[in-house]
Amino acid sequence: MSERLTQTGHPIIGTNIKRLRTERNMRAVDVIAKLQLKGIKVTTGIFSKVEHGLNNPTVDMLIALTDIFDCDFNEFFVE
Numbered sequence: 683m684s685e686r687l688t689q690t691g692h693p694i695i696g697t698n699i700k701r702l703r704t705e706r707n708m709r710a711v712d713v714i715a716k717l718q719l720k721g722i723k724v725t726t727g728i729f730s731k732v733e734h735g736l737n738n739p740t741v742d743m744l745i746a747l748t749d750i751f752d753c754d755f756n757e758f759f760v761e
Contacts, residue, residue: 693735695744698758700733702751713750720746 703713710729717724722743731737739747748755 694761695739695758696733696735698760699739699747702747702753702757703733706751708750713747716750717743717746720749722746 703710710733711726714724714726714729717729722740724743728737732739732743744755744758747753747758751757
């Protein structure tokens, strides 16, 4: 089980995931499919909750997203 990063009450990680996704003109379903191909167990519901700060992303998910978005890990923590 991968470690989860808590964003309760301050969903900066989810906000930045959504920002990075929209900046790259990617649909959530496309990102989810790419995550699943990388072995990340995620559904549309879970991904939506992560973007809205209602669910905490795993470290593995964020590492996979750095590859999908071609970004630095620190991009998820930018205020």
